[in-house]
Amino acid sequence: MEEQTRTKTRRLYMLQEDVYTPVVGEEKRYWFKKAIDHLKLEVSINRYLEANGILVRRGRARCAIHGGSNPEAFIILDSGRKFFCHSCQAKGDIIDLACALESHENTWTAVVSLAQNFGVELPSPTKSEGWTSWQKKKAVIRDSALEALARSYQRRYFRVFGGALLEGIGDQLEREEEGRKLFKDLEKTARIAATNRMARNG
């Protein structure tokens, strides 16, 4: 039974390692950030200190980072989201605190450790559609940005080329008709230019 639990925990750990190691890929970074935001909400600094046997009184405690005994040195701010030590000047959030006290070399191991020690279920691609909907939202934003950029190129090209091409046409109706055609013809070029520009800007 114990062996089984251990195996399960290990598998969970490996799964989390895979998802939360922010090595490469936008998706991993996305989940990593989500996990950190979630932990900050779930595990307050007060809760963390008390779980580690450090007494918190009126938002103050002794600083376990520099190992001091002054019970007022370590100040908890922002409803338990931030800390600051008057003695050693250490400051940060719950992740920074866990990194300092548990000697994590990487942020992600601190994230996994906090999640396991405090029973926090971290958001992950299998548990929600967050990633997908975020991608969709981003695609919509990208599309409308591309649309606006393409339109502005189209108008600029029309201003640049339109005058010279259309001024020779004496008949006003014909000129307007040619103008509309030219504007339409410039759409494709403008779209290509806008796409290239967006690709350059990432």
Ligand SMILES: [Zn+2]
């Ligand atoms: Zn300190």
